[in-house]
Amino acid sequence: MSGLVVDAEKCVGCGRCVRTCANDGIEVVERRARVLDGCVSCGMCVDACPVGALAVERDESGADTSGYRDIWVFSQVGADGVVLPVALELVGKGRELADERGCRLVAVLGEHSDADDANARALAAAGADEVLRTCDDRLAHTDVECYAAWLCALALERRPEVILYGATNFGRELAPRVAVTLQTGLTADCTILEMDRERGLLQQTRPAFGGNLMATIVCPNHRPQMATVRPGIFPAPEPREVGEANVTDVLLDAAVYGRVNVLSREKVGQGASIADAPALVVVGRGIGSKKALARVCRLAELLGERLGCVCEIGCTRPVVEAGWLDYSHQVGQTGVSVAPRLLVSLGVSGAIQHLAGISGAETVVAVNEDADAPIFGAANYKVVGDCMTVVDELIAQLEK
Structure with a gap:
């Protein structure tokens, strides 16, 4: 049995645990501490107890992990019926992991029933x-109940060792329900x-504590x-x-049904996402002010013409908070992760959340006045100087 336990012989009823708890998870009755339903086993009261009367016991036995095999990638299909790019990205990464694991x-x-x-x-x-496929009209819409029931049934039957999901809006709703x-x-x-x-453990690294460190879980x-x-990413x-x-078609249980009927769909925004640029x-x-955006947009336009592609504008979180650009332009762990062929960074210091969001970029050109800015650690080409002066010079050269 896991959770917070109280040693009644040691407890003196001082109440320090109650004052420390932020979740109403413990109380003192008749000079003895008692655990309440609000306890989340965080252990803060354990550290605060002056007599060592509290401890968090954790059940480390877990489930039987033998017999699990293979790495699965949940391959979400978009409204147009085409598998999303993030699914292909995860298949590529999953291929590396599977080769390493030997599975x-x-x-x-x-998909819907008439998909090719x-x-x-x-x-x-x-x-x-292998592609494990179910073609059923109940899966034609992203109904989380239907998809969760379908995926859980497959996982219970076939026992995958790992399942990876794209962190789309739907993936973020589906994965916790399956878990x-x-x-x-x-x-x-x-x-x-x-x-x-050797152990078959997936080492999952993500920013933690507001992006101040990277945690491997x-x-x-x-x-x-x-x-x-x-x-x-x-x-x-x-x-x-x-x-x-190699396609294996499986059936969706007849008892599974969705409780939501989709009557119509409307796009939230117009234009392409910066994730696809x-x-x-x-x-x-570091660009100084919102007025400088006009020159930045001109630079993006000229770069797009020179490269023969669309060049979009992205920004950091402080720029969004200042109201210079809206959230759809935000790049980073709390915005959009991008993987362009070329990324030109202007006046960006390079917080860890931002660096995580641009890790997929092929070529990074960074301009910053601070020679020690963290962004330079991720850059292929580095320019120390005033970014708007550099922008004006680039515009002049490209216009020639």
């Missing part, structure tokens, strides 16, 4: 050994995934191990030559 990589795909084989072929070309049903762990918004080959006692990853793999995709100019507070 198979399985893409799990739910295009998505299965794309997943196979990205590296999946609770399967009684396993889940790490959100991972930026690094590595495999311990493992789930040693429960299966499947599960993690969500933001779009753009890992590069999409180059498609490989495959013949017929092949080139990006990202600005921080």
Whole structure:
């Protein structure tokens, strides 16, 4: 049995544990501490107890982890019926993990009943050994209840060792529901995934404590191990030559049904997401003022013309908070993760959350007045100087 326990012989009823607890998880009755339902076993009262009367006991036995095999990637399909790019990115990363572990990589795909084989072929070309597919109109819409029931039933039957999800709005809703049903762990918004080959432990690294440090999390006692990853964190793999995709069709239980009927869909915003931009100019507070954005936009326009692609504008969180740009432009762990071919960073210091969001960029050009700015650690080309002076010079050169 896990949780907070009280040694009645040692407890003196001083009440320091009550004053320390932030969750109304303990009380003192007749000079003895008593654990309440609000206790979350955080252990703060244990540290505060002057007589050592409190302890947190944890059940480390967990479930039987033997017999679990394979790495699964939940392959979400968009409203257009095409598998999302983040699914292909995760298949590429899953291929590396599966090779390291010496197991198979399985893409799990739910589609409407009249779907063709295009998505299965794309997943196979990205590296999946098998595509586990269900074609059913109940999966035509992103109904979390239907998808959770479907995925949990498959996992209970086939016992995957790892399941990876894209951290889309739907993925963030689906993954916790599956984790609770399967009684396993889940790490959100991972930026690094590595495999311990000997023990089969997925090492899941993500920013913690407001991005001030990187925490590596493992789930040693429960299966499947599960993690969500933001779009753009890992590069999409180059498609490989495959013949017929290895597709296994499975049925959705007849008892599963959705309680939500989708009547229509409307787009929230217009235009392409910065996550899809092949080139990006990202600005921080170092550009000086909102007025400088006009010159930055001109630079992005000229770069796009020169590169033959769309060049979008991104920004850091302080720029959004200042009202210079809206949230859809925010790049970083609390915004959008990007992976452009070219990223030009202007006046960005490089907080760890921001660096996590640009880790997928192929080439980074950074301009900052501070020679010790953390952004330079992620840059391929570094310019120490006033960023707007550099912008004006770049515009002048490109206009020639």
